[in-house]
Amino acid sequence: MTLDIITAPGLAPLQHGFFTRLGGASSGVFAGLNCGYGSSDQHEAVTINRARVAAALALDPDAMVGVHQVHSADVVTVADPAEHRPKADALVTDQPGLALSVLTADCMPVLFADRAAGVIGAAHAGWKGALDGVLEATLDAMESLGADRNDAMAVIGPCISQRNYEVGPEFLDDFLAGDPGNARFFANGEGDRYLFDLPGFGLHRLRQAGIGDAEWTRHCTYADPKRFYSYRRSTHAKEADYGRLISAIRL
Numbered sequence: 747m748t749l750d751i752i753t754a755p756g757l758a759p760l761q762h763g764f765f766t767r768l769g770g771a772s773s774g775v776f777a778g779l780n781c782g783y784g785s786s787d788q789h790e791a792v793t794i795n796r797a798r799v800a801a802a803l804a805l806d807p808d809a810m811v812g813v814h815q816v817h818s819a820d821v822v823t824v825a826d827p828a829e830h831r832p833k834a835d836a837l838v839t840d841q842p843g844l845a846l847s848v849l850t851a852d853c854m855p856v857l858f859a860d861r862a863a864g865v866i867g868a869a870h871a872g873w874k875g876a877l878d879g880v881l882e883a884t885l886d887a888m889e890s891l892g893a894d895r896n897d898a899m900a901v902i903g904p905c906i907s908q909r910n911y912e913v914g915p916e917f918l919d920d921f922l923a924g925d926p927g928n929a930r931f932f933a934n935g936e937g938d939r940y941l942f943d944l945p946g947f948g949l950h951r952l953r954q955a956g957i958g959d960a961e962w963t964r965h966c967t968y969a970d971p972k973r974f975y976s977y978r979r980s981t982h983a984k985e986a987d988y989g990r991l992i993s994a995i996r997l
Contacts, residue, residue: 748768748769749765749766749768749769749779749798749799749802750765750766750767750768750769750973751763751764751765751766751802752764752765752766752903752904752963752965754857754901754961754963756899756901756959756961757857757859757899757901757995760859760861760866760995760996760997761803761804761845761995761996762803762857762859762993762994762995762996763799763802763803763993763994763995764855764857764901764903764904764963764965764991764993765779765781765799765802765991765992765993765994766778766779766904766973766974766991767779767780767972767973767974767975767989767991768972768973769798770791770794770795770798771791771794771795771798772787772788772791772792772795772989773791775980775985775986775987775988775989776791776987776988776989777989778975778989779795779798779799779989779991779992780792780795780975780989780990781795781796781799781847781849781989781990781991781992782849782851782989782990784849784990785987785988785989785990786986786987787987787989793807796810796992799847799992799994800845803845803994803996805843805845805996808827809827809843809844809845809996810845810847810994811824811827811828811837811839811844811845811846811847812831812837812846812847812848812849813831813832813833813834813835813836813837813848813870814831814832814833814834815833815834815835815848815849815870816833816834816835817835817870817872817874817875818833818834818835818875818878818880819835819875819878819879819880819882819883820833820834820835820836820880820883821834821835821836821837821838821867821869821880821883821884821886821887822834822836822837822838823837823838823839823887823890823891824837824838824839824841824844824846825839825841826841826844827844835848835869835870835871835875835880836848836867836868836869836870836871836880836883836884836887837867837868837869838858838865838866838867838884838887838888838891839865839866839867839891839997840863840864840865840866840891840892840997841997842864842997843996843997844996844997845994845995845996846866846867846868846994846995846996847868847992847993847994848868848869848870848992848993848994849870849990849991849992850870850903850904850905850967850990850991850993851967851975851976851977851980851988851989851990851991852872852905852906852911852967852968852976852977852978853870853871853872853875853905853906853944854869854870854871854872854876854902854903854905854944854945854948855868855869855870855871855902855903855904855905855991855993856868856869856870856871856881856884856900856901856902856903856948856952857900857901857903857993857994857995858884858885858888858898858899858900858995859898859899859995860888860893860894860895860897860898860899861897861899862894862897863891863892863893863894863897864892864997865888865891865892865893866888866995866996866997867884867885867887867888867995868993868994868995869881869884871948872944873917873942873944873947876944876947876948876951877920877921877924879951881900881948881951881952881955882951882955885898885952885955885956885957895955895956895957895958896956896957896958897958898957898958898959899957899958899959899960900952900957900959900960900961901960901961901962901963902945902948902949902960902961902962902963903962903963903965903993904963904965904966904967904973904974904991905944905945905962905965905966905967906944906966906967906968906976906978907943907944907945907966907968907969908931908933908941908942908943908944908946909941909966909969910966910968910969910978911941911942911943911944911968911978912935912939912940912941912942913932913939913940913941913942914938914939914940915938915940917940917942918932918940928947931943931946931947931950945962948962949961949962967979967991974991975988975989975990975991976988
C-alpha cells in the first residue's frame with residue numbers, strides 16, 4: 747500500500763507531509779505506519795516505517811531528525827543529525843538536506859516555514875505545550891536563524907477536534923488563569939464537562955505571535971480510525987497501546 751500523505755499548499759514547494767497511518771509495516775493495534783519507537787510495537791517494523799517516510803522525502807533515514815518529546819516549550823536548533831535525541835518539543839533548522847519531524851496521536855503537529863529565509867520548524871503541541879508557549883518559542887528560534895515571522899507560514903496537521911476533546915473543569919481553570927479570554931475555546935459538554943478546541947487555540951496563539959499565515963488541515967485524529975492513530979480513542983477502547991503519526995518538513 748502506498749503512503750497517504752497530507753500536504754499544505756502554503757508550505758510548497760518545500761517537501762513536507764503529515765503522514766497518516768496508511769502504508770506501513772506494523773500490525774495489530776499499530777496496523778499501518780507507526781513511527782514511534784516509544785510504543786511497544788516491534789522495533790523492526792517502526793524502522794521500516796520511518797525508512798518509508800524518509801524515502802518519501804527523498805532522504806536517508808539518518809537525515810530525519812526528531813526529539814524526545816516531553817510536552818514542554820523547549821526548542822532545539824539543528825545543525826546536523828545528532829546521535830541522541832534531546833528532550834524538547836520543537837526543532838528548527840536552516841540546513842538543507844535535513845528533515846525535522848514530530849510524532850503525535852491527538853496533539854497538534856505544526857510545520858513552519860519561512861521559504862524566503864530558508865528556515866523551517868516543526869513542533870509537537872498538546873494543550874500543555876501550546877499553553878506554555880511552544881509555538882511562540884519555535885518562531886523565536888526561527889528568527890534567531892534569520893527568519894521573519896511576518897513572512898512565515900505554519901500549518902497545524904491532523905489532531906483531535908473540539909467535538910471529541912472532552913475535559914474537566916480543572917482543565918478550563920488552567921486556561922482561564924492565564925487569560926480569561928481563553929473561554930472562547932471551550933463549549934459546554936455533558937454535566938460538568940467541556941469540549942476544548944485545541945487547533946483553534948493553536949491558531950490563536952500563532953496569530954497572536956504575529957505569524958504571517960496559519961491554518962489547520964481540518965483532520966480529526968479521533969474521528970477517523972482508518973487514517974489516524976489516536977491516544978484518546980485507544981484509551982476509550984481500552985487498547986494496550988497506540989501508534990504514533992509522523993509529520994516532517996525538509997529544506
